[in-house]
Amino acid sequence: MNLKFAIGFDIHKLVSGRKLKLCGVEIPFEKGLLGHSDGDVGLHALIDAMLSASGLPDIGTLFPDKDPQYKNIESIKLLKKTLELVEKQGFKVSQVDLTFICDEPKLSPFYEKMKKLLSENLKLAPSEIGIKARTTEGLIKDLKEEAIACLCLVVLNKHES
């Protein structure tokens, strides 16, 4: 087995007038994440970890936020494209572990839905996907702007032919 590990990270500003989407799941909340795409920090951290572990350029290079074709794009489409690229390099996703850093809203009611969606899109058993969240105990509220961040560890397995 030839295993590759990488960490991805992303953070977006939380603002009024946007839908909140995390790991492709729409979450009812009065604010959403600002971004050129849908601002899905979960998928962006995951995509960057997958690209890094497979030796490909990062998310900003492959899907530039100046490119009009990615304006308001659902990040799940970027994940599908990323999986294609990673598979082309001979890799399979073996494990994913995500940690959101988020004071509000409470994300645990959505973990199962997120896992199901990631499992289907990564061709990976739900038991190999970890999702959790930590709060900042109100520290984010004290900042000028609110945000949600995400850290993601990915393990890829290269098939020797």
Ligand code: MG
């Ligand atoms: Mg991003």
